[in-house]
Amino acid sequence: MDARERDRSSEGLLDELRAELGTQAVLTGNDIPLRNRNDWSSKPPGEPLAVLRPGNAQEAARAVAACRAARLPFVPQGGLTGLCGGATPEPGWIAISLERMVGIEEIDPVSATMTVKAGTPLEVVQRAADEAGFLFPLDLGSRGSCAIGGNLSTNAGGNRVIRYGMTRDLVLGLEVVLPDGTVLTNLNKLLKNNAGYDLKHLFIGSEGTLGIITRVVLRLFPRPRSTAAALCALSSYADVAALLAGARSGLGPILSAFEVMWPDYWQVVTERLKVxxxxxxxxxxxxxxxxxxxxxATDAARFQSWLEEMAESGILADAAVAQSHAQVKDFWAVRDACAEFGTGLGPHISYDIGLQVDRMDSFASRCKAALEAGIPGCDSVYYGHIGDGNLHLVAWVAGLPMEQQPKEAMDAIIYGLVREMGGSISAEHGIGTTKKKWLGHARSDAEIALMRVLKGALDPENLLNPGKVVSL
Structure with missing residues (x-):
């Protein structure tokens, strides 16, 4: 098929989809919003042939079938807050956006579940759970923009993994459109269901390469009746590790977050961002x-007693205890200030890695020194969830625009050290295209080969988000 025939075929496809889905569901040319051309990664924006906006799984399936008939690659899009290029279209692709698949379908208070459409923003899910007297514990800085389907697609982590687990642990059932257009519906509400393979785990964390998630059954938890928080200052990383051990033993199941900030992070947040x-x-x-x-009453006394015990043991150098919910939010503002790094640091590259807790400070020290030695003018700051083995860092060369930031050199230094220290190049943000080159630093050849087998089995034509995570 030459270029003119391909163009005629594509236009015929779009006319067919307009007739079937409605003109509001098919955007082309100048009508394509800038947001649908890229996610939040540093990857250059793509130029999709069209953006399709189905309203339900059946319409998404028809869109998939039409793309397959025309041999056009297609990429699913949620809130587009990913950092690895997983939702970015290549030129000539079709983007299938779930932005019209929004809403809470059901909250079942007896089963403690919520059934929700995949395009629904995380913050909407959180608010609906709260209004029904429950907690949906997944929480990210992009909560107002990210979509729950995208959270599942990347197996998002966030701030409360230490207690509630990753997104994978919060999902009971899924509806998915497969690469051949089949709608696989298993909106299971059962916590215990061992009837064969648990197929939902194929799609959670697969970054839209094995199927398009359209509806989800989420686990809900009792809404906390008490929240306590303290911002603690410590002298050494050994004290941090001792505080974590003390929190796990002294606070037990009520421990919900343990966020660690290195002094370089603290300096940027308090001095540059004026938090x-x-x-x-x-x-x-x-x-x-x-x-x-x-x-x-009991929890507050337990928390205060634990803090006093930590102070008496010499672990704490200083600590402030929140006296109200407003102060809890103020404490979190220090940790969430990383969302404003664009203002305080200018162009920078964000990294998300997994490491054993006892190796994190060694990694931070070695990484900072290696970046400074290997890249003139490179600076970096470190922070993370720690209790779940997740370290974040950002690196930059001051004065350089984003397109001139030496990302490849940074990647080589950072991911090389991650491999040396037995870590993961991605703790919660996925692989997409920006980390694909480094996947072998965290996964064995046999594991990557099996990923290709799964991709080939479900998408033999390699049309659904091709080239992301692994290549056939």
Whole structure:
């Protein structure tokens, strides 16, 4: 098929889809919003042939079938807040956006489940759960923009993994459109269901390469009756590790977050971003500890007693305890200030890695030194969830625009050290295209080969988000 025949075929496809799905569901040319051309990664924006906006799984299936008939690659899109290029279209692709698949279908208070459409923003899910007297514990800085389907697609982590687990642990059932257009519906509400393979786990974390998630059954948890938080200052990483061990044993199941900030992060947040801190600067580490409990009086006393025990043992250099929910939010503002790094640092590259907890400070020290030595003018800051083995860092060369930031050199240094220290190149943001080159640093040849087998089995024509994560 030459270029003119391909163009005629594509236009015929779009006319067919307009007739079938409605003109509001098919955007082309100048009508394609800028947001549908890229996610939040540093990858250059793509130029999709069209953006399709189906309203339900059956319309998504028809869109998939039409793309297959025309041999056009297609990429699913949610909130487009990913950082690895997983939702970015290549020129000539079709983008299938779930932005019209929004809404809470059901909250079942007896089963403690919520059935929700995949394009629904995470914050909407959180609010609906709260209004029904429950908690949906997944929480990310992009909560107002990211879509729940995208959260599943990347197996998002967030701030409360230490207690509630990754997104994978919060899902009971799925509806998925397969690469051949089949709608696979298993909106299971059962926590225990061992009837054959648990197929939902094929799609959670597969970054839209094995299927398009359209509806989800989520687990809900009792809404906490008490929340306590403290922002702690410590002298050394050994004290951080001791505080984590003490929190796990002393606070037990009410421990909901354990966020660690290195002093370079603290300096940027308090000095450049001017975020007000409840504890003084000049310490070796800063830790935000949060609990969710069921009895305010008992939990508050338990939290205070635990803090006093940590202080008496010499682990704490200083600590501030939140006296209200407003102060809890203020404490979190220090940790969430990383979302404003574009203002405080200018262009920068974000990294998301997994490491054993006892190796994190060694990694941070070695990585910072290696970046400074290997890339003139390169600086970096470190922070993370720690309790679940997730370290974040951002690196940059001041004064350079984003397109001139030496990302390849940064990647080589950072991911090389990750491999040396037995970590993962991605703790919660996925692989997409930006990390694909480095997948072998965290997965064996046999594992990558099996990923290709799965991709080939479900998408033999290689049309659904091809080239992301692994290549056939």
């Amino acid at each position: 007000r801190s409840p504890v003084a600067s000049g310490h070796g580490f800063y830790v935000l500890v949060e609990t969710h409990g069921s009895d305010e």
